[in-house]
Every structure is written in structure tokens, then in C-alpha cells.
Amino acid sequence: xxxxxxxxxxxxxxxxxxxxxxxxxxxxxxxxxxxxxxxxxxxxxxxxxxxxxxxxxxxxxxxxxxxxxxxxxxxxxxxxxxxxxxxxxxxxxxxxxxxxxxxxxxxxxxxxxxxxxxxxxxxxxxxxxxxxxxxxxxxxxxxxxxxxxxxxxxxxxxxxxxxxxxxxxxxxxxxxxxxxxxxxxxxxxxxxxxxxxxxxxxxxxxxxxxxxxxxxxxxxxxxxxxxxxxxxxxxxxxxxxxxxxxxxxxxxxxxxxxxxxxxxxxxxxxxxxxxxxxxxxxxxxxxxxxxxxxxxxxxxxxxxxxxxxxxxxxxxxxxxxxxxxxxxxxxxxxxxxxxxxxxxxxxxxxxxxxxxxxxxxxxxxxxxxxxxxxxxxxxxxxxxxxxxxxxxxxxxxxxxxxxxxxxx
Ligand code: CTP
Numbered sequence: 198x199x200x201x202x203x204x205x206x207x208x209x210x211x212x213x214x215x216x217x218x219x220x221x222x223x224x225x226x227x228x229x230x231x232x233x234x235x236x237x238x239x240x241x242x243x244x245x246x247x248x249x250x251x252x253x254x255x256x257x258x259x260x261x262x263x264x265x266x267x268x269x270x271x272x273x274x275x276x277x278x279x280x281x282x283x284x285x286x287x288x289x290x291x292x293x294x295x296x297x298x299x300x301x302x303x304x305x306x307x308x309x310x311x312x313x314x315x316x317x318x319x320x321x322x323x324x325x326x327x328x329x330x331x332x333x334x335x336x337x338x339x340x341x342x343x344x345x346x347x348x349x350x351x352x353x354x355x356x357x358x359x360x361x362x363x364x365x366x367x368x369x370x371x372x373x374x375x376x377x378x379x380x381x382x383x384x385x386x387x388x389x390x391x392x393x394x395x396x397x398x399x400x401x402x403x404x405x406x407x408x409x410x411x412x413x414x415x416x417x418x419x420x421x422x423x424x425x426x427x428x429x430x431x432x433x434x435x436x437x438x439x440x441x442x443x444x445x446x447x448x449x450x451x452x453x454x455x456x457x458x459x460x461x462x463x464x465x466x467x468x469x470x471x472x473x474x475x476x477x478x479x480x481x482x483x484x485x486x487x488x489x490x491x492x493x494x495x496x497x498x499x500x501x502x503x504x505x506x507x508x509x510x511x512x513x514x515x516x517x518x519x520x521x522x523x524x525x526x527x528x529x530x531x532x533x534x535x536x537x538x539x540x541x542x543x544x545x546x547x548x549x550x551x552x553x554x555x556x557x558x559x560x561x562x563x564x565x566x567x568x569x570x571x572x573x574x575x576x577x578x579x580x581x582x583x584x585x586x587x588x589x590x591x592x593x594x595x596x597x598x599x600x601x602x603x604x605x
Pocket of ligand 1 (some may be wrong): 217470471475501504522534
């Protein structure tokens with residue numbers, strides 16, 4: 198059977214959790230799928246299971262220590278050779294270390310030295326899982342492009358019920374397969390992305406803006422970069438850090454965003470407009486702070502340039518993606534925007550739904566394409582939503598522009 202795992206070098210990190218025995222089953226599945234697996238154990242993992250078990254099943258040496266005089270640069274060669282690093286189970290401790298760049302044993306050193314994609318499957322007690330420090334560390338990892346396979350709910354080793362059980366082998370394997378499949382499929386593409394809100398000044402201290410946090414756009418930028426694209430990110434004001442390897446230009450107003458898009462457009466093979474661009478701006482922005490009075494104030498607004506509509510005619514073979522944040526009649530409105538703006542794909546979300554929209558780490562979107570197809574995605578992390586959007590772009594880009602295309 199052909200799988201994304203065939204002949205791939207997987208580094209399987211096992212850490213000290215009661216779920217460490219399940220790593221044996223994961224190892225077996227990886228090997229059955231054709232992968233070459235090298236196991237690295239932390240010292241606490243060895244309290245739960247012996248290296249011999251992994252050695253017999255993987256038919257390779259199992260590595261446990263950074264300080265083995267027989268091969269001093271082993272961590273570098275192991276890290277360089279890996280196509281993917283999987284840590285399952287991953288304890289709260291190792292998550293904290295990776296999120297903070299601590300490399301005090303072989304496994305954490307490999308993670309820091311390696312550039313292969315990292316997938317982690319956490320397992321821990323429910324109270325640890327919900328602890329704000331752990332959740333903060335997970336969002337740091339998410340921001341670095343680490344794929345987290347969330348734990349499941351059920352009985353825990355402590356005797357309590359809750360979140361924290363290691364995800365099923367099936368889920369872990371499919372996360373690994375997906376991560377490998379998606380590796381490098383954007384190589385050669387230059388993705389021009391916009392993200393975040395815009396701010397339209399009223400006076401030197403006030404502005405009009407919207408609730409966009411930029412999280413969805415940044416997740417897309419990170420995912421496209423991870424899949425081999427050159428990513429040019431034009432960002433409205435947000436507090437999000439620029440993803441590693443992404444070229445960012447920061448802008449404030451719709452006008453500045455439009456100018457930055459036009460400047461970079463000739464280089465782009467894909468344009469993704471995830472920004473929530475203000476539709477109106479004050480006709481005049483005061484030079485000095487407006488003073489308070491007792492009379493009502495009328496603010497005259499004028500439309501901003503519609504960036505996607507403006508670049509429609511310069512599209513050529515470039516792939517254009519838009520977003521539609523709606524509060525009612527989602528599909529009809531999104532499809533109308535797809536047509537008006539001449540898009541290849543539109544990502545629509547109903548921002549009134551729980552788990553979708555502003556400043557959350559999850560989203561619920563529907564993808565509508567220029568061939569009339571509609572795919573509703575379930576509630577997913579913004580990182581996974583980003584991957585699914587990129588999957589759809591890859592699929593559509595290779596489809597010939599035949600007569601069944603509705604948008605021309
Ligand atoms: N967009 C744009 N330029 C604007 C406004 C929006 O390029 N001035 C892009 C957005 O980045 C998004 C898509 O157009 O990809 C749809 O944005 P949205 O705000 O949902 O739609 P509008 O066309 O502004 O319509 P409305 O606000 O009335 O829903």
C-alpha cells in the first residue's frame with residue numbers, strides 16, 4: 198500500500214506519561230505504513246517502559262542520552278535525517294520546555310536542532326491540561342507551526358474523568374500522514390496574504406476599526422510558509438508576532454493595504470485576502486484632536502478602495518482567495534462576493550456561530566469555489582482550518598479551467 202509514510206524517517210519521541218505504553222502501538226502502525234522509525238526516550242519515559250521494547254519493534258537502536266561518548270554529534274545527525282518528529286505522548290513538561298527553547302536532554306536538543314515538522318500528541322491529567330500555563334505554551338507551539346493532536350476526554354490515570362487521554366493511534370497517524378503529505382506542496386509559489394483589521398483615522402488619537410484579530414490570516418501565512426511557499430504578509434495592526442520565515446509589511450489603513458498589495462502583486466502566484474478591510478473611512482481626518490462639546494457630531498464617511506475588485510482584471514493565472522464574514526444568509530452572500538470579486542475560492546464564516554470568528558483559536562468555515570462546489574468544514578483550530586484552505590487551493594490550482602467553471 199502506498200502511504201505518505203513510505204520510506205520516511207520518523208523520529209518518535211517518548212516522554213514520561215502513563216500513556217507511554219501506547220507509543221509501542223504507534224510505533225507498530227508507523228512501521229506497518231512503511232516508515233523508518235528511530236525512537237528517542239526521555240529518562241522519565243524509561244520509568245514507564247523499557248528501551249528494549251522499542252528496539253525490538255523498530256529494529257534500530259533506541260537513543261536515551263545526550264552524553265553518550267560513542268557519538269557526540271548524534272543529536273545533529275538524527276535531527277538532520279528526520280522527515281518528521283513525532284512526540285507521543287508529550288507531557289506538560291516537554292511542552293513547556295519546547296515552548297521556551299530549553300534543550301536539557303537528547304529529545305529537547307533534537308527538537309531545537311531539527312527543522313523537520315513537529316507533531317505532538319499531549320497526554321496528561323485534566324487539571325494540567327486546562328492550566329493556563331500549559332495552554333499558553335500550546336499556543337506558543339501552535340504559533341511556531343507545531344501540529345498538536347489534542348487529547349481526548351475520558352477516564353484518566355488519576356481516577357478522575359476529563360480531558361487528557363492520549364488521542365487514538367488512528368488520529369495520531371493521520372495527523373502525521375497529513376503533515377507529511379502537505380510538506381512542500383507550495384514550493385515555487387509566492388503567496389501574497391493580507392491579515393488583520395485596518396484602522397481609519399478620525400483624528401490623531403481616534404480611529405474606526407473592526408474586531409479582526411488577524412489570527413486566521415497569520416495561521417494561513419504560517420501554514421503556507423511551512424508548506425514551502427514564499428509568503429509576503431501585509432498585515433493591519435495586530436499584536437501577533439511575524440511567523441518565522443514570513444516577509445511582513447505592516448500597514449494601517451485600507452489605502453495603505455491596497456498600495457502594498459499592488460506593489461507585491463506582480464510577484465504573487467496566489468493572493469489570499471484574509472484582512473477585514475474597512476469599507477468606509479472618515480472623509481476628513483482632523484489634524485488636531487477633536488474636542489468634546491455638547492452637540493451631536495456627524496462623521497462623514499466615504500468608501501475605501503475594494504482591493505479584491507480592483508485587482509480582479511489583473512488576475513491572469515494568479516489564484517485569488519477572498520473571505521466573507523457574515524451574520525446572516527451565509528452561502529448566498531458569500532457566493533455573490535465570489536462572483537462580484539472574480540475569485541477562485543471564498544472562505545465564508547458565520548461569525549455569530551459559537552467557535553467561529555473573531556479572536557478565537559477555532560473557526561467554522563465553508564469553502565465555496567469557482568466551479569460551484571461547497572464544502573462545509575467542522576469546527577477546527579485556526580491552524581487546521583488554514584491547512585484545509587491550502588489543501589483546497591492545491592486541488593483547485595491543478596484543475597483545468599474548463600467550461601464547468603462558473604467564475605471567469
Ligand atoms: N475586501 C477588499 N477590500 C475592501 C473590503 C473587502 O479586498 N475594501 C476583501 C476582504 O479582504 C475579503 C472580501 O473582500 O476577502 C470580502 O470582504 P467583506 O468585508 O466580507 O465584504 P465586502 O465586499 O466588504 O461586503 P460587506 O462588508 O457589505 O459584506
